[in-house]
Amino acid sequence: MTMKQERIECSKAGCRWTGVYSETSKIRNDDGISSACVCPKCGCNSFYELDEPIPSERVDHANELIKLIAIYGREFLSHEGTIAHIELGKGGKVFYVDAYTRRRVYTNREHVRWSGFSEGGTMQSLISHLKRYILEGTPIDKRLIANPGFYQDGGNIWGYDQREAEKLREQAFKLPMFDQ
Ligand SMILES: [Zn+2]
Incomplete structure (x- = not known):
């Protein structure tokens, strides 16, 4: 499976960084095994997925x-x-x-x-x-x-x-x- 390249937007109201998952940083979760993607600007780990822009x-x-x-x-x-x-x-x-x-x-x-x-x-x-x-x-x-x-x-x-x-x-x- 390829890495998801959907565009995402940081869910934090004051940040709203946009990009793709490959641009996020990965941090290890407290369980020591799994990891989470975090926003490179604010460190928040929840994102919205954005619709594809309309070609024009x-x-x-x-x-x-x-x-x-x-x-x-x-x-x-x-x-x-x-x-x-x-x-x-x-x-x-x-x-x-x-x-x-x-x-x-x-x-x-x-x-x-x-x-x-x-x-x-x-x-x-x-x-x-x-x-x-x-x-x-x-x-x-x-x-x-x-x-x-x-x-x-x-x-x-x-x-x-x-x-x-x-x-x-x-x-x-x-x-x-x-x-x-
Ligand atoms: Zn952010």
Whole structure:
């Protein structure tokens, strides 16, 4: 039998780490024989199993953009080699899985700070735009991506190095979600 690869979510309300069983740590139980899987973040040993995300082309595009943002410049939307991603759940629920907290952040409410979201307001706004693209097909404004027109000296609001920002924009704009 192969190791279960179902996605799981830590049951502890303050944690809600998500991942797969192979990423959990194993501890020996008090009986000295059996063992339990524990959450790598909080040590809790009870998990919920998550439904498989619903396949979606637009979610794939959004995740390609997130990858590009994570490899250039200041590497937003990533943490120690883990890159955030978006997934679509039942009933059109768009979740952002944060690279640092590893929590599934429900992106429905736009004007409140999302709990479990470790990035700043600029990234939260971008993820909100991606949610609208995923659900409604609303194109993304190119100025939302490390826009160099924001400052007189050509710097961008993200604080990405200018050349890194240019490379990112060049790659990103090949994706189909942008206004041409
Ligand atoms: Zn946990």
